[in-house]
Amino acid sequence: MKNIWTITVRELKAYFVSPVAYVTSAFFLAVMGLLFALILINGREASMRGTFSNLTFVVLMIAPILTMRLLAEEQQTGTIELLLTAPVHDWQVVLGKFLGSIILFLTMFIVPTLYYVLLLALVGSPDWGPIASGYIGLLLLGASFLSVGVFTSALTRNQVVAAVGGLAILLILWLADATGSFIATGAMSNVLSYVSITRHYENLIRGVIDTQDILYPLSMIAIWLFLTTQVLQMRRWR
Amino acid sequence: MLDELNESNVTIQVQNLTKTYGPHPALRDVSFQVQKGEILGFLGPNGAGKTTTMRILTGFMPPTSGSARVAGYDVFYDSIEVRRRIGYLPESVPLYNEMTVWDYLDFCARLRSVPERDGAIERALEMVSVGEKADTLIGKLSKGYRQRVGIAQALLHDPEVLILDEPTIGLDPKQIIEIRNLIKSLGGDHTILLSTHILPEVSQTCSRVLIINEGVIVAEDTPARLSARVGGGAHIHLQVAQPAPEIPGELEKVRGVLGVRTKDANAGIYEVEVNPGADRRAEVAAMVVQRGWGLLELRPVTLSLEEVFLKLTTEEETN
Numbered sequence: 001m002k003n004i005w006t007i008t009v010r011e012l013k014a015y016f017v018s019p020v021a022y023v024t025s026a027f028f029l030a031v032m033g034l035l036f037a038l039i040l041i042n043g044r045e046a047s048m049r050g051t052f053s054n055l056t057f058v059v060l061m062i063a064p065i066l067t068m069r070l071l072a073e074e075q076q077t078g079t080i081e082l083l084l085t086a087p088v089h090d091w092q093v094v095l096g097k098f099l100g101s102i103i104l105f106l107t108m109f110i111v112p113t114l115y116y117v118l119l120l121a122l123v124g125s126p127d128w129g130p131i132a133s134g135y136i137g138l139l140l141l142g143a144s145f146l147s148v149g150v151f152t153s154a155l156t157r158n159q160v161v162a163a164v165g166g167l168a169i170l171l172i173l174w175l176a177d178a179t180g181s182f183i184a185t186g187a188m189s190n191v192l193s194y195v196s197i198t199r200h201y202e203n204l205i206r207g208v209i210d211t212q213d214i215l216y217p218l219s220m221i222a223i224w225l226f227l228t229t230q231v232l233q234m235r236r237w238r
Numbered sequence: 239m240l241d242e243l244n245e246s247n248v249t250i251q252v253q254n255l256t257k258t259y260g261p262h263p264a265l266r267d268v269s270f271q272v273q274k275g276e277i278l279g280f281l282g283p284n285g286a287g288k289t290t291t292m293r294i295l296t297g298f299m300p301p302t303s304g305s306a307r308v309a310g311y312d313v314f315y316d317s318i319e320v321r322r323r324i325g326y327l328p329e330s331v332p333l334y335n336e337m338t339v340w341d342y343l344d345f346c347a348r349l350r351s352v353p354e355r356d357g358a359i360e361r362a363l364e365m366v367s368v369g370e371k372a373d374t375l376i377g378k379l380s381k382g383y384r385q386r387v388g389i390a391q392a393l394l395h396d397p398e399v400l401i402l403d404e405p406t407i408g409l410d411p412k413q414i415i416e417i418r419n420l421i422k423s424l425g426g427d428h429t430i431l432l433s434t435h436i437l438p439e440v441s442q443t444c445s446r447v448l449i450i451n452e453g454v455i456v457a458e459d460t461p462a463r464l465s466a467r468v469g470g471g472a473h474i475h476l477q478v479a480q481p482a483p484e485i486p487g488e489l490e491k492v493r494g495v496l497g498v499r500t501k502d503a504n505a506g507i508y509e510v511e512v513n514p515g516a517d518r519r520a521e522v523a524a525m526v527v528q529r530g531w532g533l534l535e536l537r538p539v540t541l542s543l544e545e546v547f548l549k550l551t552t553e554e555e556t557n
Contacts, residue, residue: 002348002351003349006345006348006349007349010334010337010345013336013337013341014334014336014337017336077330077332077333077334077335078328078330078331078332079332079333079334080332081293081298081326081328081330081332082328082332082346083349084297084298085296085297085298085321085324085326085328086321086346086349086350087318087319087321087322087349087350087351088318088349089318236298236299236300
């Protein structure tokens with residue numbers, strides 16, 4: 001546990017000295033502010049649902065940018081040799097880095113948006129339930145997208161390739177839902193809409209908390225992090 | 239009983255190690271031992287398999303076949319235990335440019351669960367004389383400082399075994415001497431395996447040398463004995479004031495002289511090969527003086543480690 005935290009803290013420090021986190025956060029907050037304003041002006045409803053719903057694609061685009069550095073850079077500069085010869089398990093390295101990206105996402109991306117909730121509370125009387133479950137959903141959505149990014153970052157030493165690879169996987173998962181409804185019938189359609197990340201997120205922002213909608217992103221995170229650890233171990237065998 | 243004692247003194251034990259990258263073998267059936275407190279020099283041209291061997295010992299990569307034990311633990315099955323006991327300086331120094339020297343060493347110390355981190359970091363910085371740069375960003379350091387921070391990282395947890403891949407690369411001559419002295423002073427308490435392709439480094443720091451070429455160990459001995467062994471017969475370098483064509487023929491009549499080669503007829507330089515173990519310098523000098531050739535210089539020639547190395551590694555190629 002101590003090892004994981006050591007790696008997480010180093011990752012966070014590295015994030016805050018690089019401009020990538022600041023630029024991405026500024027981009028995210030600007031887009032979210034615009035969405036929030038437009039939806040509020042048109043709908044005149046004290047709710048975050050519309051904003052949350054439109055955020056999926058923005059989070060999908062920024063997650064691989066936040067994670068691209070994590071393992072690709074270590075492989076590029078050779079510092080991976082320090083981590084893999086330290087008395088630390090591979091899964092601890094992966095988990096430490098993943099936690100670093102989540103804490104960054106939470107502090108630089110989610111927490112600042114509480115400002116909009118505050119605005120809603122000042123001018124209206126929002127329903128707190130869906131807002132709380134929506135935030136849980138946003139965190140789970142972000143975390144599962146970040147886990148995909150960690151995975152592609154382990155695959156290559158090139159950060160751009162890691163980001164583009166992550167984006168490609170996320171787009172495919174995102175489109176699974178649309179494809180599912182296009183096929184319309186049968187088991188295939190059900191499978192496709194189940195693996196769609198957005199479907200579970202949509203339930204949460206509607207204020208419905210179903211264990212399935214919590215467990216799906218959690219199991220997805222577990223699978224991607226497991227695969228990342230496998231990739232690191234395979235690197236050793238080359 | 240005696241065997242058991244010897245066993246317990248072996249800190250690094252490598253047995254039939256083979257590593258292949260695809261079809262290309264990087265190591266072929268390599269076996270060697272390092273005794274506790276010994277400084278073993280690992281010598282070979284670039285790409286000979288030095289780094290591969292070190293990476294296997296440090297648990298960075300597994301061997302294709304064969305086994306290795308460090309401090310009694312198998313590098314594959316007890317990798318974490320092995321890693322706890324090794325300080326490792328990889329060939330490309332693993333530094334985070336955005337961290338200060340102190341933060342970096344603090345991170346390494348935490349990863350290795352070093353007790354009393356501050357004291358350990360100060361000690362390591364002092365050993366490599368980088369104390370004054372503790373608060374500098376690593377990205378702003380010169381090559382020599384980066385290399386020394388890398389060495390400090392390996393010393394941080396006072397490991398039983400030090401594995402240093404090209405420790406003096408990129409240092410200036412003064413720093414090289416400092417680091418060599420540091421390595422020598424660490425021997426005894428620590429078991430050290432260092433690789434290099436710089437030959438004087440080995441003869442100056444190591445108690446034993448292992449020469450590796452194309453993934454195979456071609457020689458293993460002390461630096462001095464290696465020179466003597468590969469050198470075959472002893473040679474005498476001779477220079478006279480009045481060169482004459484009959485000199486080689488005459489000298490060959492001296493007892494114990496095997497042959498005389500004219501190296502430079504005009505300058506009067508000859509190389510006299512004599513029976514190994516017999517010192518014929520006095521007899522050769524007597525003859526030169528007696529005949530009035532004018533003795534200018536006479537000294538024994540020992541094969542330098544460079545020549546040994548070249549001889550061993552090129553023999554391998556011609557076979």
